[in-house]
Amino acid sequence: MPTHFKGSKKEIESLNTFIKMTRATESINHRLSTYLAESCERLTVSQFGILEALLHLGPSNQKELGRKILKTGGNITLVIDNLEKRNYVKRETDPNDRRASIVSLTTEGKDFISGYFPAHVEKIVEEFSSLTSEELKELGRLCKKVGMKENN
Amino acid sequence: MPTHFKGSKKEIESLNTFIKMTRATESINHRLSTYLAESCERLTVSQFGILEALLHLGPSNQKELGRKILKTGGNITLVIDNLEKRNYVKRETDPNDRRASIVSLTTEGKDFISGYFPAHVEKIVEEFSSLTSEELKELGRLCKKVGMKENN
DNA sequence: TACTATTTGTTTAACATTAAACAAACATGG
DNA sequence: CCATGTTTGTTTAATGTTAAACAAATAGTA
Structure with missing residues (x-):
């Protein structure tokens, strides 16, 4: 569900990416956590x-x-x-x-x-099974790039 | 900090991407949350x-x-x-x-x-300021692709 | 040696988070 | 109409999570 916010292109894109990133991470963690609790x-x-x-x-x-x-x-x-x-x-x-x-x-x-x-x-391999090897690497690279923001 | 795990290329890449993704999301959320609590x-x-x-x-x-x-x-x-x-x-x-x-x-x-x-x-725009427009879109696309896994 | 600054883990308070159980209210089907 | 199934929000128990305060131990400096 994308943001309802009305703003500049950059703002909307940033918000949407943030939402997607958060959603994806939470989903994966939820599934891992459920599996763990069962095991x-x-x-x-x-x-x-x-x-x-x-x-x-x-x-x-x-x-x-x-x-x-x-x-x-x-x-x-x-x-x-x-x-x-x-x-x-x-x-x-x-x-x-x-x-x-x-x-x-x-x-x-x-x-x-x-x-x-x-x-x-x-389980983790399975979670990322929809991505190609190249995409997997690229996702890692981009996350690292974003996360590094505050290390400077 | 990448994983110490010794496994196949796919496994290591998946684990590392997962870690990076989690780390990035948590970092961003931590900063947003701090700012919010101050405001x-x-x-x-x-x-x-x-x-x-x-x-x-x-x-x-x-x-x-x-x-x-x-x-x-x-x-x-x-x-x-x-x-x-x-x-x-x-x-x-x-x-x-x-x-x-x-x-x-x-x-x-x-x-x-x-x-x-x-x-x-x-704040969110700032968090993603290290990415180009193309990278921002690509990050969103990949996260959505991963997160969609369980919707099928 | 004595004093001060820093570090390590614990405690406290407030809030978050989930799954499960529950009661009241609603929807559905016979 | 009545019985049954489903839904909505709340409660409960257990655990997580943070920042701040604190005490004991350690490190650094004069």
Whole structure:
């Protein structure tokens, strides 16, 4: 559903692209999130994000994890609390800095995420299956170009 | 930060594009949301979304609004409750269907949203200013193509 | 060494978000 | 007309999300 706004060509095009981009991202995430919740009772996208980060980065402190998945400190605390409850991760005080804790995957967590990840990848490939290889690359390039705006 | 995943070319490209797309959308939304909260004390993106929809569609029931901004019924109730508290919207029972309520902008809400909206547009134009006209259109086309996947 | 600035995770408050359950109202079909 | 199915908004429970405030720990400087 395009915007009802009446403005310059540039304005309308920008608004419409923003809407399409937001819609597409939300749709994909919704589908991924639904599939995830079905595959592992009520696991959420943010919890998955932490597990994924730990799988690839290895044990990390909360600050690093927050930076990796772009969430705030308070949020990380909650998400990790809930993952701890599920016994997917454990926290240990960092011997080098007692303010910090090192978060790592438990055996259970490792088993889950390494088992699930290929299905996750499969799902994502499926989400972009309507695009050609060239289009996929171009979409990535354009998103990166837009997202880089504030890095200058 | 690209994925650490080792897989086929298609898989890696899909994952990377997904990450870029998500990152870009979140960045833009974060900046818009910050600007919005500064412009009107603690107004949230979802509240703005309802106001925007009402500005363009006129008085609507909650179901329509939920469909327009792609949020669930329970969430709409909360967001509108909070907008009502700010006296930006009002609810009236629909005379044709007593289960439903018609939500409309108050004078205050109308003043705010019609005054703020041009700045919102300006911000979005700015967010996409790194793209050429052609790129902007192409980004929109690709996002639409991806997002349409589940409409078949 | 002492003081100040910075950092790390936690807590708090307010709001968002979903799925599921529910009640009232409406629509449909026999 | 009545019974059944559907719809609309609300409530509930669980989780997410942010900014701000805070305390403990660390780093830097005089």
